[in-house]
Amino acid sequence: MKRVQTEAPPLTEEEKDWIARNAAAQRERHDAIVAEMEALTPERDAWIDGFFERIQTRGFNTNCDERQLIDKDELPEKPDRPFKVTF
């Protein structure tokens, strides 16, 4: 099906340059975020501990406000690999 989008003229050099400049800035931003997220590891580890504590005592939200208690032996073990949150 023909669409307006398929009728668009080829990108101009100005548009290609605009995309390239913003893509480069975005890659820099992404790298900075990855570093910030790495620096957040101690706080995140504490949040994970708190989450595990709550799902054992108050429960894990399975659907809306329905909660299911999780036994200690059901908790996942941290795998032996680098842990990333921003990909």
Added chain:
Amino acid sequence: MARPHIEPYVELNDDYQPFTLRDFPAGAHYKALSLDEDTGACSLKMRFDAGYSRPPGMSYSDAELFVLEGRVEVGEHTYGRGQYFFIPAGISMGAMHSADGFEALVFYNDGPPSHLESDQHHELALNEAFVSTNAYLDAPWLGTARRNPGVASGFAVKSLRMNPATKANTFLYAAIPEFIQDNISYHDCAEEAYHIHGDCSMMQFGELPTGGYFWRPAYINHGCFWSKHGCIALARIDGELYNYFHYNPWTTPDENARRAASMLYKEKPNLVEWTTRGGHNH
């Protein structure tokens, strides 16, 4: 690649840049929140100076505009905070003028920003898909799950526009103060959001404050969730959103995608077999 994972990004710390692309009049400024590096499709926060004027025109891309602050006249009507437009490619928007200036979130879904001066719609424009609504005044909050499993009480959404074919959706979400939801979630769709006001925290990324933004590709863990003071945000998804809830913070997107596929296989084995078979011809 399309768009990288940008999460979290707080744009308030960055300066606006002049928006000088061809055919756009002077007096506009932008911050790129995220960008598809292949197509130029982008999510922008924009500021339009007092006295800004733009002649009527169309874009070759579907576009969305959400007014954050200020007022803008489009044609004969004046719009303020919370105004949302979905402007299909080829739809001519009336002349735009803002006496005092305004700020908006602006999305170009198919390519870089484009503006072709015209007071006529393109012959292929999908006129009936145009949406104009005030998100704060005109749409109801939905406090219950659109599809189970749903989010905890204290979290509500307002749908502003949905693509009936792909289920791509633009919506507001809001959390009450002291909202908490103890699970980790991921989805089959990409998701992005801009925090208009307030805070919401996730165990992976910490606090997303006012001015916080994310573009999150599919299958990335987020949660558990908590909000100290409450929040309201504009969000978009590029497909149907299903909440895969779990409690393992260390799974990877690949593992999550395989779990999602295996759940689909369990529920609909014939559909999975069909989708993975080549040579469809009917």
